[in-house]
Amino acid sequence: MRHRLLVVLVGAGVVLGGLPAAAAPAATASTRPEQEALGLLESAARAGRVLTYSGTQYLATWRGRDTAALVQVAHDPVDGPVVTPAAPAAASDPLPITSAATLDPRLLGRLASTYDLVLLDADRCAGRPADVVEARRPQGAVAGRFWVDRLTGLLLRRDVFDEHGSRISSSAFLDVEVAGDAEAAGVGEPAPQAGAAGSGPGGSPEPLAEAASRLRAAGWEVPEALPLGFGLFDTRLESPSPGQEVLHLAYSDGLSTVSLFAQPGQLGTEPPEGFTLESAGGRPVWKRHEAPERVVWSGNGRVWTLISDAPPAAVRTAVAALPRDPAPRTDLLARLGRGLTRLAGMVVGSG
């Protein structure tokens, strides 16, 4: 059984990973309005919530260390999805990417505003006829592609590409069974356009703008957007211990997500296991390149942790746009000054 799954995994990797961006179905964008493409994705977002379905998915990334996994997905509208690893098992690694069939309705507006949406010719996925929606960068390069089940509206596959047109992640059903009637389930109804909410002090939903304003009033830096079309869509303020808080800001361009964690404090001496000390714009950062990419640095009295499945260029640009401490001076006077300050602090602290 395990060998069979591995063969499937490798085979799927060859099929999906080896498929060049240029081999996509032909575009008929000139005759299919963008609104129709967006409508298909809105239906897919709703279908992923209201339908009962199960199947095998292939999840893979091709960045840093290539990763791939097969998972069994079972979903019903009441209990939501249950995802079970199929092969291989490496319990310490979190799955790096979003599973297919899951489309966040909050991000569709962002997707449409950042990219041009076009409908390509019909294709097949998991043995089913599918409409294909492509997200294109302003210059015309492919940024993402969605396969939507023509019969049920369920999202069957999603690919994301970097700025060079190379596929960096893919999630796809290899087989899927959908129970019930999609029309009866209301797939065609408009998807809820949630105005992106944050968690209020009591855990209650709070409009994003109000949440951001409240956080800024409390002294947190909350950028409304990051470069390359990444807009803020979620905020969460957690308290891991009394008197200490960690802010989680989530940004997306509709295809990828940038999670930004800010916590008061200083960066330590040594990077944690798996991270390397690197320089970004002449300033030290800790990096872990495998998906999802992680970058840690300090700025304005806080330690920032950025986690993202976005293309590397988007991650670099985001880090460059966020607060960072200047690189520490390494000349003798600066070093002695730092040392004397810390020495004085130790003396005062022990007194």
Add this chain to the structure above:
Amino acid sequence: MKDCLGDVVAALVDGELDHPERERAQRHLAHCESCRAEVDGQRRLKARLSGLAPDVPPLDQLLTARLLHLSTTDSGPRRPGPTAPGAGRPAGRPLSRPVGRGAESRRPPGQGQRRRRTAAGTALAAALGLSAAFALGSPQSRPPSTPLDPGADSFVVEFVNTTADVPTARRTSLTNGGVGSGR
């Protein structure tokens, strides 16, 4: 007695005073029993040390004695004038002699030595302090101070939960899944 010889006793014993000073010292000794006793004691000690020259105390003993001497006498420049009887320079010899004559030669013997000791001690303390500051001032020597490990996998769990628009409890099961690797 306010006119007692004080540090001049050592200079007298060592023969370092010029003629007028030596005469003044001797006039004082004629009527000051305590200074006579001091001079006598230092002369005997000098004679004894001269006789024991080959048996010089180990360096650490010398250093200890000098440091002890500094601790009891190094409260500032001393003048040969008012010094309480018996509170003058102890038996130790000056470690070096003043250089020059005239006004310089009238400086109490041992004062320059003390200054050099003080300067050496200050320099040593400064060197130690700067060494500590240099070590502590390394850009890489900052201790971490964050509520959570900034590289913690819990952040990845949060990230995955955010990307899926799925209730956290359900989505968390995803993070226990398997991921193969290889190129």
